[in-house]
Amino acid sequence: MTSAIRLEAATAAVTVLSNRADVTDWALRYFGQWWNAAATEADGVHGDSVVTADLDPAAYEAISLLVGDGRPTGTVSYAKHPLVVARDGDDVVATSPGEGIAYRSTPSSRRLVLAGTDVWKLALSAARLAREVARGQLLRDGWAVLHSSAVVRPDDNATLLTFGEKGAGKTTTALLLASNGWQLLANDRVLARPIGDRDVEVVPWPSAAALGLGLLDSLDWFATAREHLRTGGGFHPTQHRSVTAALLAGDPTPLRDGKGRERKVQVFPDQFPHLFDVPLATVGTAAALLFPQVIADSAPGLADGARTLGEGDFMSGATEDRYPDVFGLAQGIDGGGRESARAEVASRLAVLPHHAVRLSHDTQASAAVLGKLADSI
Template sequence: MTAGQQTITIRSTTPTVTDWATTYFGPSWKTSPAPHTSIGHGPLVTALDGDHRAPATIAHTHHAVFAREPIGYTRHPDHTITAHTLTSPVLAFHYTPDNQHLQISSQEGPGPQATAARPGRPTPLATATTRFARELMRARLIKDGWVLLHASAAVLPGGHAVLALGDSGAGKTTTALTLAAAGAALLANDCCFARPNPTGSLDLLPWPAAATVGLGLLHALHLTDSARGHLQAGEPPHPTQDQRVTDALTTGRTSAVRSASGREMKAHIWPEQLTRWFGLPLATTGVTAGILLPHIVTTTSAPARMNDDRSTHITGDVFVTSSKERYPDLFGLTDGHHTGTPRARDEVLRNLNRLPRRAVDLTHDQAANTRLLTTLAPALATVQPTEQ
């Protein structure tokens, strides 16, 4: 797979691994079969199913939680790193930094119970392979000057990209999905890579990940019926989606599902489902022409509008931080710069504050949100960046 001129090769004799990697990464990054005699350029991930029996009782020196999975790992004097998951089925890892080779092995063979229990859902080995291949790609992109933003993004029909920035719950997903439903191509739901280009703007790349979407927004965008149809036809939900959300989608419920603490629980949608289920086009690259800073206003009488009273100055909060990370750098891939080097972050922040940007108040009136965003986003693309 290739993103931003960086390449990662995934090699496995288990079709469930390579098929899932193609399905997962294909909508965002370029994927293509590699010749059997070649492993391509850049890092290599080898996935072995049932071929390797590393002892599960190793006492590792470090422990972490990676994507909700407890993992023990050890950094050895020869700089190699070994690890294994602490739940069943056990997955063993061996990373050799000298040749950037990560081997992932499953202790549970590819029998019917392991691979066919939930048709359409990736096996643990396939899921681990995509997650760690993505981490290797992240490391390559960061070393090439990219940073990871907490942002959504949509590419307008004319080719210009609009970023939506803000804290969790500000309305980034609403902004991007509204524009995508109105004819733009969705580049990012929650995170994307950015790097300054010679024109003074920012190049963008997707960060492949499941989109989390509230039931109310799905309903407002007229996407609920499609999700219900696919689930009722037997497609499995995302493995981290709460069963109460799945039940609501299957029965057509459109009101918010909340946990005991009051937190809204959302639908988890894989990238390829955004197109296959909902018909939303996806973008693989973009050049930022403007920035929207949304805020969801819950007052029923408030209109969707531009809000010039809110500051549009962008701070370092826009970068993904360790507190927002579910993927600790177990193998030392990024030398501690998990979201981008300090120099790269400074350059991106400077460019963000040069680009035209507007604060907008969005409401639960989706028709009004659509009118505002589809008018404002193209207008931003005609404004020239400011000098700073």
């Protein structure tokens, strides 16, 4: 029996089909409210892009043999796995032996087929590709991808976009505001497009949110996360086992890998409202830009010298190299959007209020500063 989930994000619509409900259930959870995911009838997909992901070892073998059947091939890294890619007429065929997944992409009919040997790996890959299919549609429709967190005021959809380098406080800013009356639209990136004469519309980019153990503790969410694990719950499977162990042990000390990068709790989108009482938003209109800086022992407050947006505040093909467009989903458009779309979004955001803000590890004081600033917008 075929199960189906339909995703809608602004101008994009994608249906995920599978012979295993585990696959579509995963997509339903992963995209959820942010991309209006809902169960649908398998035969009601007319006009949508379709991702079919079946647990089918025979089909996996057949496509894999086709890839290696004397055709010119290339190997790329896709989602950190080697992917062998070839052409079969107008179709793109590919195989990922490490994951046990083979692919056939037919761009002309907006169909992408996955055949897998492991249901869990298949579910992860199907959600990833469904998101890439939607992104391709949105990029072709004039959207751009911003490296920004975002919160929305529920009464008028006014949206605060927060920019900064890794560790600047984008996620902290968004979660502090979302814990105090605003709705969370995104913790790391958003899709944006010009609408009307001067506005910029923004929608979420669904992904797991990475929250440091210290941040979780400062938000008073650590005990909730620990209890969730102790009662049989879990977080996103990409979470490192040492983070899970620290949560269970009640130790909020930040953890780092051998390269000094912090290991974090990986939170599903649907866990924000269900576990942490943080409401989600599905769309907003840009109203102001924030540029935070976290200085541990400082006094939170407004700072001088809010910067302007730069190229690094937009995602691009170079920054999205984990998912190169080997399947032709964006039809040659840069992974961050057309240059003209990025330029117009940047021009419109440039005339909005810009605020530099200094945050500290005192979350109550930081939240008070952010709340006062948000109330003025």
